[in-house]
Amino acid sequence: MSIGEVVLGAFLTIILQQLSNLIQSKIVGIHHLRTDLERLKTSFEHVQEVLREVEKSQTGRDEQKCLSDLRDVAYDVNDLLDEISTEGLRRDSCHLREVRESLTEVNPKRFFFQKKVATKIREINKKIQDFRDNRGLRLPHDPSPGAAGRHGHVRPTTGILCDEIPVFGRQSEAEQVVGALTAADADWSNGNHVSLPVIPILGIGGIGKTTLAQLVFNHAHVKQHFGDRRLWVHVPRGSDVTNLTKLILESAAGGPTGLSDLNSLQNSLVKFLSKKRYLLVLDNLWNERSEQYNRVSEDWSNLRKPLLAGAIGSRILITTQNPTTAKITSTMEHPFVLHGLSDQDCCSVFAHHAFGGPAGCERNIGDLVELGKKISKGCCGSPLAARALGSHLRGADRSRFDHVLDSVSKGDILQLSESADGILPSLESTYHQLPPHLKQCLRFCGVFPKGFKFEKDVLIRLWMAQGYLGEAVKGAEDTVGVKYFNSLVDYLFFKPAHDDPSSNILPTIRHSTLVCDFPCQQPPSSNKQASTVLSIESLYQTRGLYTLLLNFAGINRKCLQLQNPVKKAARLTRLRVLDLGNCDIERLHDSIKDLIHLRYLSLSSTRIKRLPESVCNLLNLQTLGLRNCTRLEKLPKNMKNMSNLRHLDLHHDDDFQMETVSALSSMPKDMGKLVGLQTLSRFVVSKEWHCSGIKELAKLNNIHGDLRLLKLHNIQDEEEAREANLSSKKYLTRVELQWGCIRAPKQDNSTKEEMVLGQLKLHTKLRELWIVGYKGASFPRWLGHASYSRLVKVRLSNCGNCKQLPPLGQLPLLEDLCVKGIDAVEHVDCGFCGSKDGTGFQSLRVLRFESMRNWKGWYGEGVCKLPALRELVIMDCPLLHSLCHCFPTQAKLFSPRS
Numbered sequence: 001m002s003i004g005e006v007v008l009g010a011f012l013t014i015i016l017q018q019l020s021n022l023i024q025s026k027i028v029g030i031h032h033l034r035t036d037l038e039r040l041k042t043s044f045e046h047v048q049e050v051l052r053e054v055e056k057s058q059t060g061r062d063e064q065k066c067l068s069d070l071r072d073v074a075y076d077v078n079d080l081l082d083e084i085s086t087e088g089l090r091r092d093s094c095h096l097r098e099v100r101e102s103l104t105e106v107n108p109k110r111f112f113f114q115k116k117v118a119t120k121i122r123e124i125n126k127k128i129q130d131f132r133d134n135r136g137l138r139l140p141h142d143p144s145p146g147a148a149g150r151h152g153h154v155r156p157t158t159g160i161l162c163d164e165i166p167v168f169g170r171q172s173e174a175e176q177v178v179g180a181l182t183a184a185d186a187d188w189s190n191g192n193h194v195s196l197p198v199i200p201i202l203g204i205g206g207i208g209k210t211t212l213a214q215l216v217f218n219h220a221h222v223k224q225h226f227g228d229r230r231l232w233v234h235v236p237r238g239s240d241v242t243n244l245t246k247l248i249l250e251s252a253a254g255g256p257t258g259l260s261d262l263n264s265l266q267n268s269l270v271k272f273l274s275k276k277r278y279l280l281v282l283d284n285l286w287n288e289r290s291e292q293y294n295r296v297s298e299d300w301s302n303l304r305k306p307l308l309a310g311a312i313g314s315r316i317l318i319t320t321q322n323p324t325t326a327k328i329t330s331t332m333e334h335p336f337v338l339h340g341l342s343d344q345d346c347c348s349v350f351a352h353h354a355f356g357g358p359a360g361c362e363r364n365i366g367d368l369v370e371l372g373k374k375i376s377k378g379c380c381g382s383p384l385a386a387r388a389l390g391s392h393l394r395g396a397d398r399s400r401f402d403h404v405l406d407s408v409s410k411g412d413i414l415q416l417s418e419s420a421d422g423i424l425p426s427l428e429s430t431y432h433q434l435p436p437h438l439k440q441c442l443r444f445c446g447v448f449p450k451g452f453k454f455e456k457d458v459l460i461r462l463w464m465a466q467g468y469l470g471e472a473v474k475g476a477e478d479t480v481g482v483k484y485f486n487s488l489v490d491y492l493f494f495k496p497a498h499d500d501p502s503s504n505i506l507p508t509i510r511h512s513t514l515v516c517d518f519p520c521q522q523p524p525s526s527n528k529q530a531s532t533v534l535s536i537e538s539l540y541q542t543r544g545l546y547t548l549l550l551n552f553a554g555i556n557r558k559c560l561q562l563q564n565p566v567k568k569a570a571r572l573t574r575l576r577v578l579d580l581g582n583c584d585i586e587r588l589h590d591s592i593k594d595l596i597h598l599r600y601l602s603l604s605s606t607r608i609k610r611l612p613e614s615v616c617n618l619l620n621l622q623t624l625g626l627r628n629c630t631r632l633e634k635l636p637k638n639m640k641n642m643s644n645l646r647h648l649d650l651h652h653d654d655d656f657q658m659e660t661v662s663a664l665s666s667m668p669k670d671m672g673k674l675v676g677l678q679t680l681s682r683f684v685v686s687k688e689w690h691c692s693g694i695k696e697l698a699k700l701n702n703i704h705g706d707l708r709l710l711k712l713h714n715i716q717d718e719e720e721a722r723e724a725n726l727s728s729k730k731y732l733t734r735v736e737l738q739w740g741c742i743r744a745p746k747q748d749n750s751t752k753e754e755m756v757l758g759q760l761k762l763h764t765k766l767r768e769l770w771i772v773g774y775k776g777a778s779f780p781r782w783l784g785h786a787s788y789s790r791l792v793k794v795r796l797s798n799c800g801n802c803k804q805l806p807p808l809g810q811l812p813l814l815e816d817l818c819v820k821g822i823d824a825v826e827h828v829d830c831g832f833c834g835s836k837d838g839t840g841f842q843s844l845r846v847l848r849f850e851s852m853r854n855w856k857g858w859y860g861e862g863v864c865k866l867p868a869l870r871e872l873v874i875m876d877c878p879l880l881h882s883l884c885h886c887f888p889t890q891a892k893l894f895s896p897r898s
Contacts, residue, residue, distance in 0.1 A: 011074055011440065012048055014470055018081050019044065025088070033114060036121040043128040044077060073128060075544055078467070079574055080120050082597050082620070087113055089619035089643065166352065167215050168383070169345025170208060174215045177201070177336065181216065181279065181315045182225045196308055200318040200326035203338035204492045206384030209319035212338060213281055216317065222279065226315075229278035235285045241302045245269060248280065248307075262302075269306040277313040285318050286325045297328050321433060323490035337492070340381015349383050350376035353390030371401045378408030434491065441468050441484050442493055447547060454494075456485055457679075461623045461647055465576045465599035466546065477622075477646070478678060478704075547577040570594045581605050581625070593617040603629060604649070610634050616641050623647040633663050637690070640670040647679035655681070655708060656734055659772050659797055662710055672696035678731075682708040685715060695723035704731040712760075713740040713775070717752065721759035730763045739773035750777045750801050758782070767792050774799040777824075779806040784834060786810040797821055809833035809840025809864060820850040830860035840864040848873040857882030866891070 019041050023034055047070060180199050203209045216222060217232060231251045235244060245265045249257055252272040259265050286296060307316065320326055326335035341349070354372055372393070379385035389408075393401060434442065441463050448454070460481030463469055469480045488494050548569060569578055570591035578595065581604040588603065593614035601618070602625030603611075609631050615624075616638040626632055627649050639645070654660055666686040672695070680703050685694045694715050707729070715721050726735075737760060739753075754776035761782045762769070767790050771783075776799070782788075784806035791811045796802075798821035805828060808817060833840030841847075845868050849855065856879050869891040874880065887893075 011071075011078075012044070013436070014467055015074060015078050015081070016041065016044060016048075017470070019077070022081055022084060033118060036118055040077070040121050040125055043125045047073060047128060069131060072544070073124065073131065075546075075574070076120075076124055076127075079597065080117070080124065084117060086596050086619055092643070167211055168348040168352075169341040170212050170215060173212055173336075173338065174219065177212070177216045177317070178219050178221055180332075181317065182221055184313075196304065196310070196314060196316065196331070198316040198318060198329050198331045200320060200330045200332075200335040201338055202320060202323060202326040202335045202492070205321055206382045207338050207340060208383045209321075209338055210283055211383065213283060213317055213319050217279075217281055226277060226279040229276055231278060231280045232283065233281065234283045239286075241299050244282075244303060245306070252278075266306040270309040273307065273310045273314075275309075275311050277311040279315050279317065280307065281317045281319075283319050285320045285329070286322055293324055293328070296322075296324055300325075300328050321491070323487075339495075341383055341386075342381070343377050346379050346381055346383065346386045347373050347376040349386040350379070350390040353387050354393045355390075356394075368398065368401055371398075371405055375401070375405050375408055378405075434488075437468065437470060438484060438487055438491075440466075442488060444468065447549065456482075458625075460485060461600060462547075462577060464622055464646075467576075544574055545572045546574055548572060548575055549577070549579040550581075550583055567591045573597070576600065578602070579625075581627075588612050588615065590614045596620065599623065599644075601625065602627075605629070607631055611636050613638060618642065620644055623649070625649045627651045628653055631663055633665055635664070635668050637668045639668045640673040642674065644676065645674055646676055648674075648677060649679055649681055651681040651706065655706065656736065656768065656770065659738075662708075664710075666691040667696070668692060670696070672699050675699050676702065678702050678704050681706050682710060684710045685712055687714040687716060693720060695720055697724045697726070697729075699725075701725070701728045702731065703729055704733075706734045707732055708736040708738065709760075710736075710738045711740055712737060712756070713753075715756050718755035718759045721756045724760065727761050727763055730765055732763060732766060734768040734770075735762055735766060736770035736772060737774070738770070739775055750775055754778060754780070764788050765790055769793070770795045770797070771799060772797045775801055777801045777803060779804075784808045784810055786812070786834075789813060792816065794818075795820070800824060805832045807831055807834030809835055809844075813843050814841065815843050815868075816846045817844060818848040818850065819852070820848070821852070823853045825852060826854050826856050828855070828858040830864060832858075833860075833864035835864065841866045841869070843868050845869060846871045846873075849875070849877055851876045852880070853878065855880050857884065859884050 019037065023037050023041065177199060180197075201209045201212060217230060222230070231248065233244070233247045233251050235247070239247070242260075242262045242265065245262060246257075246259070249259070249265055249269045249272065252269065257265075257268060259268060286299075307314075316329075318326070318329055323335075340346070350372055351369070355369070372390075375389060375393075376386050379389065389404060393404060431439065431442070444463065444466060445454075445459075457478075460478060463481055463484065464477045469477045469484070485494075567589040569575065570589070573594065573596075575595050575598055577600040578598060579600070579602040581602050583606055585603075586607045586609065588608060588611055590612050591614075592598075592601075592612065595618065597620060598618050599620055600623045601615075601621060602623070604625045604627040606629060608626075608629055610633060613636045615621075616636050619642065621642055622644055624645060624647070628651075630652060632650075650664065652660065652662075662682060662684060664682065664684050666684050666688065669690055669692055671683075671692040677700050680700065683692075683694075683697065685692075687693060694709070694712070737757070753774065757771075757774060757776055758780040761780070764787045766788060769791060771779075772795075779796075779799075779802060789812050792813055793816040794808060794811070794814060795818040796805075797818070800821060800823045802822050803824045803826075805819065805822070805825060808814060809832060811834075830840075841864060844866055847866075847869060850873070853876070855877050859882065865886060865888065867888060869888050872887060872891050872893050874893070874895045
């Protein structure tokens, strides 16, 4: 089965489920419309029949054309279902909710909509029938000899490493594995008893797992330690417990045994292994069993039973591409994850096969060697790719090297697979182990350039916009997306971008360059000579486009003055995703309303100040990205109708880095009706009747991550603050409570402010808290209470009227504390540490006092030792003359002059 077939199959399954749900919904209340949809469902099931026929065929030019036709039909049906659902959303957003009219009501608009839908259904049904009659079921049922799919290719492996083929860059890993194999049993699992230690080597196809296992298998120490009881078994695809037990027994016995039933095989294997110390290598164990945890666990338990008969010191070494297999079999805390080679080692592999090693490099013309270095760098650490390309270029001339380098530079390494034998099958074996829903999520990543850094949350929202998260429970799509994402991380298709300084705040991943070449390869019928430069104007003419990313981060804005990009993009009526981030635009055209299928709209880092009211007609919109729109002043007033909105991203990069004032003046009225919101990074409180006050947050209990609450001085009284119900927002991790003025003068209403902040009590799962511009004379009791046991960072800034600091020393995990601009504080005592027994601030590492203009000293008995403190910063505290508190010797004191 080709990639296109698998991904299309998953898409068809999702559409059929949506079709079934729609047939049962109220929106198709009339009989003949439901009948038309049921007929469409039956016809669409025939599309699945055609796909199954394609699966049995070779993936040649005709079959690729068939897949393309099937895909067009699927998109037509998907768009039709979306239009019907959108009409239901539009009706629900009207004020006639109490009537709940069906499409049968005498209403001209609904009558014409019903007629349009019925016509489209009949057209699609006819297209499917014609397709089925004319070509769908006439596909060959049996492939010709030797026409097995490429994914069926199994790379042969052996347990004997040829001496004449050197191994580069795996010596360190080999020593680690050898050490684990030969270590005493008492050294395993921190001294805990492990009856039979198992070491899994986990990695993607072609990364060198088998080569590493061979290197270890033939290591002198391993030979000496295990003697002639070293068994190597290559696990064929689809092997069950009986077959695999038979293979292990034959390896131990040195040949066939004539046994076939599991019981006899196990009994015989016990006799061979009994009281003998052995090493068993299971190469490529159960690669194909993705997400079959229970089955793998049961089979491993049965396979392991006779293996326990060996003597103490026996070991099992496993290579696998399947994280589930590695997790279940491993007796280590974590499996041994094998990553790619360094550029230098990859170059050595390439040079050995292209030039015959260093001596060959010296004999070759220098420019060929330099070209070889560039080509090997494009192998992305894959020794298989380096070996295959090196062998392919052995004895080649300069023009051939240039051709291969050009292909590698363009990301077309897999187009060389026919001549560079062996790359594609190994990568396919990794890809084909994934279940269909993960295949289509991974395939989508191909729209991004190589090495692109994703934000985990953004990628999940893009998957959701494409409909890849299936029929998840409404509101739980992000949870399903996180599960899918983590699965792809486990399969090593993604890796953390550790070089990103923000990786500890914004989870980022980088898709594995070589592996993502495979899911995104073009079908054989594609025009290989097509230009890589695409005119923006021609793009607007593209039919059936679902995703348009015009995000030009890192490029000079002056080069990107696109003329009316939204007005032109509105021609792309099928769009689900439109990203205009970093484009040089100041306004959004009203024609945005025509993109009725749109799920994801990003205007991040643009100069936009206001959004048109027509945005509120995008009833399917799930994500509205306005990140770093620092000039944004107002949101459209009818946002309450956007019932599918899940993510309203108003984050700025300097949020929770410095104290900033937002240009956004208020929130639209009735924001509380958007109960599905999971991202609401800022909320500006207003007391105007046509805007939202703090109590609109009452039912928004699914908000995750960050929330900045601004202009809290507009809260009328403590009752309004209580109605915000902040203590129920258990998914928030960072919160800023900011009042109107950055440097607050003394106020007569300090008592009201104290009562308000007392009612703004947050959930105890909070990890970071900022309080800025608070005008009360004292902090509430909840601040500093030991129940906030997860707080890691606290910043109290410009709370100028407070005379005493809260007992923050009671927070057991607090690591970073900044106290700034609290002018009324003159003295700090041990009450600040929250304890008199020396247990305060047990985790505090960084402590900052800034702009404390009247602070004179920190007094007390000095019993709080602040054992973890590493950095103490004191800035602009002109009256400070006494620090009686004891500080650990490792703490560095910074006190720059103001």
